Amino acid sequence: MLRKLTASGAAIAAAAMGLAVGSATPAVADPCPSGALCAYLSANYAGDPGTVYGDNNNLLQYNKFNNAVSVSNSGTQCTVTIYSGLNKTGSHQAIPRGYGIGNLSGTPYYKNIASNKWC
Numbered sequence: 001m002l003r004k005l006t007a008s009g010a011a012i013a014a015a016a017m018g019l020a021v022g023s024a025t026p027a028v029a030d031p032c033p034s035g036a037l038c039a040y041l042s043a044n045y046a047g048d049p050g051t052v053y054g055d056n057n058n059l060l061q062y063n064k065f066n067n068a069v070s071v072s073n074s075g076t077q078c079t080v081t082i083y084s085g086l087n088k089t090g091s092h093q094a095i096p097r098g099y100g101i102g103n104l105s106g107t108p109y110y111k112n113i114a115s116n117k118w119c
Contacts, residue, residue, distance in 0.1 A: 032074040039068035072100030077119035084108035
């Protein structure tokens, strides 16, 4: 089951500074394949996910990451870190395996997951 990282005003400010924050709550997600980082065009993982595997320096070339409203980690081994800049630059947020962020609104990653790195 996917767990959701929730954001408060303080959490959003911390995310903008690149600090990992959030609390786990149960969430329901459309299927995100095992081993994938998934981006959704709607809040709370609604719709068909865009998927990537491995480390990526430019996710903005993919519509669902360039316009992401929610994101989930279905990795099989570890945490994934998302970045607001290309080549793993800018603000960053770690998402533990089995967790997601159901609403990226108000964060540097809203419609802007630019790159990622696993573990």
